[in-house]
Each structure stands twice: as C-alpha cells, then as structure tokens.
Amino acid sequence: MAALRGTLLLTRPKSALAGSLASSCLADRCLWDRLHAQPRVGNGLTFDWFFGYEEVQELLLPLLQEAPAASPPRVLDVGCGTSNLCTGLYTQSPYPVDVLGVDFSPVAVAHMNSLLQGGQGQTPLYPRHPDSHLRFMQADAQNLRPVAASGSFQLLLDKGTWDAVARGGLPGAYQLLSECLRVLSPNGTLIQFSDEDPDVRLPCLEQRSGRTVAVQELGPFRGITYFAYLVKGYY
Template identity: 40%
Template sequence: MFTDLQKQTTWDTIYQKSQGQPFQYFDWFLGYSSLKGLLLQLLRDMKSEASLKLLDIGCGTSELGPRLYCECPFPLHVYCVDFSPIALAIMRAQTSQLPQPVSSASQLHFVQTDIRDLSGFQQQSFNLILDKGTLDALLQANDGGETACCALTESLRMLSPGGLMLQVSDEDPDVRIVWLESLRLVTVTVLQVDTEKNTGYFAYIIKPMSTQC
C-alpha cells in the first residue's frame, strides 16, 4: 500500500513499475465509457463558437483525455496535466497510436505541472476541469485538507466564466459536499454514476462562487 499520495516521488514509483509491460490505460474509479455521456453533455451545454478547452488534473495514464480528444464531435483542446514526468512520457509515447480526431481542430497536450500552481496557464481559460481521484488522493495528506484546498482553489481560478469542474469520487456526498461547501467557494450538484459493473461512484458538478480560499 502506497502512502504519501500527495508526493511526486510516490507516483513516479507507481508509474515506473508499469514500464516494460504492455501498455494499458489505467483509470481510478470510472473509465471513459462510464463518463463519456456526462462529459460530452456538459461540453455541449457550454455552446461556444470557439474551441472548448478541458483540463484533466492529475491525469496519470487515464484514457479519458485521449479518448475525448479523439471522439468529441466538435473542436476540443484537451490539456492533460500531471506532476509525474514518467506518467507523461508514457502517455506521449502512445499518441502515435491514437486515431485521427473526429474534429480536425481538436488538440491534445500533455503538460508537467503541480496542480497547486497552475500559473503556466492563463487564468479563466478552461471551460471544464476534470478531477477523477486527484483530490481524493490529496485529501489523504495529513494536513487537515490544506493541500487539497490549495489545489481546488487553483483549479477554480482556471475556469472561464460559466465554466464547471467535474469531480468523480467514491466518497459519499454527505462527506464530500460538506467539505466542498465549507470552503465557501462553490455550489455543488451531485449525480450517482452507476454502471453494470460499478456502483457507489459520484459525479460532483462544481460551479465556482469565488476563487479565493
């Protein structure tokens, strides 16, 4: 069992162990097929004449970013970020195997960064931010939620007006909503995401009220 999930060295070790094996995408909680409908609906509802921008924080070796890039029927710029250079190197190596995107204007980027400091991106520039398990890992830090609060605040700062954050977690709404709303930053809508094989997962649709922690 790994501890210190907020540390880059921990994740480097995890991804290093996967090297030398046949590549497989790995998704915490739910994969692309379970979330595709919700993600595309959220993006469609944003209606923009320009390309929409999605930020996948703590992407690891998830298939969500690449699959959205390939299958989104309208222009979508996908930015997959992680602080592990090993995870990003693994993902970049797979890009040549991807099919051409449905929309020729779509783009896929892999960027190394710590999500507690997203200053390399322009503020208020993303329409949708995806967090699938990343803040769950940060909430395990023994700091009273300070690291997770910092990452959430920084992420919200990146949302464009009308933008949303989608957080996927197995944490019960009675716990997660209380934590989110206690920060006085957001309003939250929660959906239970049940599939044939997976139960007990929740999608938290987060709308910012303020970007100050």
C-alpha cells in the same frame, strides 16, 4: 482508503500493491512515478483508477455541446495520470475540444505524450473532430500558474486527484480546489469524480468554494458507486 478501491491492473501482486498504497502518502510524487513505471498488462496503454471515458461520456458531452461554437472549449484534466479521460475526449468526442492533461509525475506525462505521438511502435492518436487538440504537460495541480491563466478553461476534470492530495492533508486539497476555481471560466464547470460519500465531500466543497454543488451518482462500476461533484463557475 475509500477513494482508491478500484481494481489495479498492474503486474505486481494485489497484496503487495495494496500494502504499498496503505503505507504511502498518495500526495507523494515518487509513489506515482513508481506506479506509472510498472509494466502494463497486455495491450493496456492507459490505466484508470475508477472508470474510463466511456463511463462518463454521457455526462461530459452535453457540457461540450453547450460550449460556445466560436472556438473549441478548453478542458483541463488535473492529475491526469495515464487515464483515458483525455485521450477518450480527443479521439471520440464528436464536438471539437482542446484538452490539456497535467500531472506532477514526469513518468505519466512522458508515457501519455509517447502514446499521443505513436511511440513504441504504436499508432498515433487522431482526433474524431478535425478541430480537436490534445497536450500533456508536467505541472503541480496545486500551482497551475505556469500552465493555466485565470478563467481559461470551460471544463475541469478531477478524477481522484482531490482524494490523493487530501491524503497529505486537507490544506493541500483546499489549495487544489482554489487553483481549479481560479482557472475555471465564469460559465465553466469543475467536476470532481470520487467514491467519497456526499455527506463528507459536499460540506467541504460548498464551504471552500462558496457555491452550490450538484451531485450525480455514477455506476456502480465493478461493484463500487461513484459520484460526480459539479461546481459551476461564477457568471
């Protein structure tokens, strides 16, 4: 499975974990509930499949800097899991940002809300910019209507969510893309992070979105090259 080759820092032996992923549908919420419930190694409060916020901040920060200054740009991380993309933007961005992380796993959402609020004896998270905000909500990325109005986000982040949903069938991945484009503002940007080759991903994105898609190579991280697929909203 190309899209999930990163090192998984959980306490279960790698061989057992790899077997469970290989035999399971990655679009199954129960699988992710079980994975997010696994004890974390050491003080690892977040976990990232591919890479974390630090590796992509030089890509994200210019997009935030270019956003209108009247109000913080709204950022939606679809399928946020327990990644540090949201928390990194909140605690490290020098620009104001209003971040919403959504995931269909209640286990992941509960963990991130606990981390945000300083649960389990941890220090609460504080924003670098005083006007920044961060929330986590349970939601299905294929149906964002309960949490996101059309055209309401300037930046959408999808780090491996397309890859996981596509394991349940491409129609689900296309529905995910449709919802992301629906909630994307006219001048916004959707970024899909994946290690899937552009020869495979680009035709799907361009055909289904009807837009030109830019590609930026990332890494390699831990020996793997990734790609950022940037889809712009319509003006």
